[in-house]
Amino acid sequence: MSSVIAAFWNPIVAKEYRSRMRTWRSPLAMMVYVLLIAGLGYAMFSSMARANNAFSGSVPNYGQTLFKYLVVFQMVLITLITPALTAGAISSERERQTIDLLFVTRIPPFSIIWGKLLASMSFVVLLLLLSVPIFSLVFLFGGIELDQVLYSFLVTIVAALALGLIGIAFSTWLRRTLAATVASYMGAFLLVFGTVAFGIIFPTQIDPKSTSPPAPPAVTYLSPIVPLVAIADNGQPLVNYLIRYDYPNGFLAIQNRGTVCKPLGNGGMVCSSSSGAVGPVVTATGTAIPSGPFVKWQYWQATVVLQLAIGLFALLVSAFLLPPVRRLPWRRQRPAVVSE
Amino acid sequence: MITAENLTKVYGKRTALDNVSFEVPEGEIFGFVGPNGAGKTTTLRIFAALLEPTAGRASIDGADVTKQPQQIHSRIGYMPDFFGVYDQLTVGEYLDFYGACYRQPKPRRVKIVKDLLDLVGLSERRDQQVDTLSRGLKQRLCLARALVHDPVVLLLDEPASGLDPRARVEMREILKELRRMGKTIVISSHILPELTELCTMIGIIDHGRMRATGPVHEVIRQLSADRRVRITVVGDQERAVAILKPLAAVRHLDTANGAIEATFEGDDSTAAEILHALTAEGVRVSAFSQVDGGLEEAFMRATSEDVE
Structure with a gap:
C-alpha cells in the first residue's frame, strides 16, 4: 500500500465509517438533508413562478436566483451539521475512556485527529454529493455556468473543513462533548453568520x-x-x-x-x-474585490484562503493539545539516555 | 526488563509518587499492591508513556518512557483500570481495529484475532456487539486487545476489579497462560490473595512511596517484624500463659480453639527461647508452629504506618 493511501486510510477512518453508517442517525440525516434542500428549491420555484404569472412581462433569472438560495441554504445546513459531526470526535473518546487505548498504539496522535477529520469530512462530502441531482435541475433554467457551481462547492467544502477543524480543536481542548459542542456551534455561527452580521452592522x-x-x-x-x-x-x-x-x-x-x-x-x-x-x-465590476487588503482577488479566493488559515490554526491547536505527554520539538531532540 | 528509578510525580501540591524505585526482571510477574490512591495507576500510566514523571526515570527493555514512547508502545500491552468500548463494533472488528492501529498487516490480523479470541475464550462471541458484553467479558476482550501486537511486557491495572469470583478465576487462568508464554507482567491490585498465588515478585506502595519490593516471600519476611507461633499444650493452659506473659519478646497472647497464639518480636532463635522457657518449666508442649502472617497482614502493616 502506497504511503498516500496509507495516509488517507488509517484504521480510525475505517472504524468511524463502520460505526457511523451502522446507526439510524446517518441515513436519517441524509434523508432530512435532501428533503430540506429539495423542499426549499421547490418552494422557491413555485413562488417565483406564481409571482411571474402576475407580471408576465419580465422573465427573471430563475436559475440564478434558485441557485443562489440553494447554495446559501446548503451552506447554512452544513454549518448546522458539521459541528455535530466533529465536536465529539476527541471528547467522546475521552468520556468513553477509549482515548488511552489509542494513545498506546502505534497511531501517532496527529493521525487520530486526521482520521477523525477525514471520517467526518467524508460524510459532509457525501451530503454534498446527495445534493448534486437537485443542483443539476437548476441547469434546466439556465443562467448558471458550470464553473459557478464548482466554485460554490469548493467554497462550501473548504468552509466545512474549517468548521470541522474548529469542532475538533474544541473537542480536544474542552474534553467534555457538551461544552465542545456548544463552543463549536458558537464558533461556527460566529464564522459563518457573525461575520456577515458584523458587516451589516458596521458596513463600509x-x-x-x-x-x-x-x-x-x-x-x-x-x-x-x-x-x-x-x-x-x-x-x-x-x-x-x-x-x-x-x-x-x-x-x-x-x-x-x-x-x-x-x-x-x-x-x-x-x-x-x-x-x-x-x-x-x-464602478466595480465582476466578482473581484475592488479595494482593500484583498484587492483584485475573487471573493471566493479570499474566503478559501482565510478558511484554510483558520482550519490550519485549529489543526495545529488540536495537534498540540491532544498528545497525553506534550513533546515539544526542542525537547525531543535531547539525546536519549541509554538505559541499562 | 522494567526499571523505575526515583520516579516522582507531583500533581499541583499533591505528591502522587515519591521516589519510587523498583526493578522487574524478564519473565517475572510483578504484583503491585497498595490501597486506592496509593500511586499504582500513576506508575503504570508513566510506564505506558501516558504521563510524564516530574522526576526520575522509567524504562522498559532499554527504552526510556519519556524519550522513546514509540518503542515503549510497541513493547507494552496496557490495560487501564477503566476503559470503554466502541458502539456498533463486533468483538472481531474491535480486535481487528486495534491490530490495525498497531500496524499489523491485514492477513496477520485475521490469525491474531482468532488466536486471541481463543486465548481469552471469546471465540463464540466474535460477531457479538462489544457494548453488549458483560463486564467480565469486556475485561477479557480488553486483555486480548493489549496482546494484539504480541508485546513483551504487560501492564495490567486492576484487571480483576469488579469481576465476580468465577470471572476472577478465569482471568487468573489466562494470566497464568500468559506467564507460560514468557511475558513479563506487571499487575496492580488491592486484592491480595490472588496476587500471592500468581505473582513471583511484589511491590507494596502506599501514599506514593514504595514500602517494600522483591520476591513475594522475602517481602513478607521483610515486613513481618512481628511473628506468631501457635502453641498447643497438654494440660494446664493458664500456666503456660502465665509463663509466656512476662517474657520480654512476647507482645501479645491469644487463646483460641485450645491453642495459644503468641505474637513475638525476633527471629527463629527467639522462637526457640520461647519454647525452651515453656519446657523448662515443665509445660508439656504438644505442638509448636510458626504461623505465616501472609501477604495480607504484611500489607496491612506496611500501609498503616503513615495513616495517623
Whole structure:
C-alpha cells in the first residue's frame, strides 16, 4: 500500500465509517438533508413562478436566483451539521475512556485527529454529493455556468473543513462533548453568520473622496456566504448591506452643501453634492474585490484562503493539545539516555 | 526488563509518587499492591508513556518512557483500570481495529484475532456487539486487545476489579497462560490473595512511596517484624500463659480453639527461647508452629504506618 493511501486510510477512518453508517442517525440525516434542500428549491420555484404569472412581462433569472438560495441554504445546513459531526470526535473518546487505548498504539496522535477529520469530512462530502441531482435541475433554467457551481462547492467544502477543524480543536481542548459542542456551534455561527452580521452592522462607509470603488469590510470575507452570493449573482455581494453611506449629519449635511453618496448595484458608488453637482462615479465590476487588503482577488479566493488559515490554526491547536505527554520539538531532540 | 528509578510525580501540591524505585526482571510477574490512591495507576500510566514523571526515570527493555514512547508502545500491552468500548463494533472488528492501529498487516490480523479470541475464550462471541458484553467479558476482550501486537511486557491495572469470583478465576487462568508464554507482567491490585498465588515478585506502595519490593516471600519476611507461633499444650493452659506473659519478646497472647497464639518480636532463635522457657518449666508442649502472617497482614502493616 502506497504511503498516500496509507495516509488517507488509517484504521480510525475505517472504524468511524463502520460505526457511523451502522446507526439510524446517518441515513436519517441524509434523508432530512435532501428533503430540506429539495423542499426549499421547490418552494422557491413555485413562488417565483406564481409571482411571474402576475407580471408576465419580465422573465427573471430563475436559475440564478434558485441557485443562489440553494447554495446559501446548503451552506447554512452544513454549518448546522458539521459541528455535530466533529465536536465529539476527541471528547467522546475521552468520556468513553477509549482515548488511552489509542494513545498506546502505534497511531501517532496527529493521525487520530486526521482520521477523525477525514471520517467526518467524508460524510459532509457525501451530503454534498446527495445534493448534486437537485443542483443539476437548476441547469434546466439556465443562467448558471458550470464553473459557478464548482466554485460554490469548493467554497462550501473548504468552509466545512474549517468548521470541522474548529469542532475538533474544541473537542480536544474542552474534553467534555457538551461544552465542545456548544463552543463549536458558537464558533461556527460566529464564522459563518457573525461575520456577515458584523458587516451589516458596521458596513463600509463610502468615502466621497475615494477614487476606488468601496469593498465590503474585510472581516466579511471570512464568511462563506459572501463569496457564495457573489458567485451566484456574478457580481458584488450584498451591496446596500455591506456597503452603505450614512448621511453624516442627517439632512443638515445636504442642506449645508454636504456630499451624498450611494452605492451602486454593481458595487460602485455615485456621489452628488447638495448643490446639484454630480461627483465621480466609480464602478466595480465582476466578482473581484475592488479595494482593500484583498484587492483584485475573487471573493471566493479570499474566503478559501482565510478558511484554510483558520482550519490550519485549529489543526495545529488540536495537534498540540491532544498528545497525553506534550513533546515539544526542542525537547525531543535531547539525546536519549541509554538505559541499562 | 522494567526499571523505575526515583520516579516522582507531583500533581499541583499533591505528591502522587515519591521516589519510587523498583526493578522487574524478564519473565517475572510483578504484583503491585497498595490501597486506592496509593500511586499504582500513576506508575503504570508513566510506564505506558501516558504521563510524564516530574522526576526520575522509567524504562522498559532499554527504552526510556519519556524519550522513546514509540518503542515503549510497541513493547507494552496496557490495560487501564477503566476503559470503554466502541458502539456498533463486533468483538472481531474491535480486535481487528486495534491490530490495525498497531500496524499489523491485514492477513496477520485475521490469525491474531482468532488466536486471541481463543486465548481469552471469546471465540463464540466474535460477531457479538462489544457494548453488549458483560463486564467480565469486556475485561477479557480488553486483555486480548493489549496482546494484539504480541508485546513483551504487560501492564495490567486492576484487571480483576469488579469481576465476580468465577470471572476472577478465569482471568487468573489466562494470566497464568500468559506467564507460560514468557511475558513479563506487571499487575496492580488491592486484592491480595490472588496476587500471592500468581505473582513471583511484589511491590507494596502506599501514599506514593514504595514500602517494600522483591520476591513475594522475602517481602513478607521483610515486613513481618512481628511473628506468631501457635502453641498447643497438654494440660494446664493458664500456666503456660502465665509463663509466656512476662517474657520480654512476647507482645501479645491469644487463646483460641485450645491453642495459644503468641505474637513475638525476633527471629527463629527467639522462637526457640520461647519454647525452651515453656519446657523448662515443665509445660508439656504438644505442638509448636510458626504461623505465616501472609501477604495480607504484611500489607496491612506496611500501609498503616503513615495513616495517623
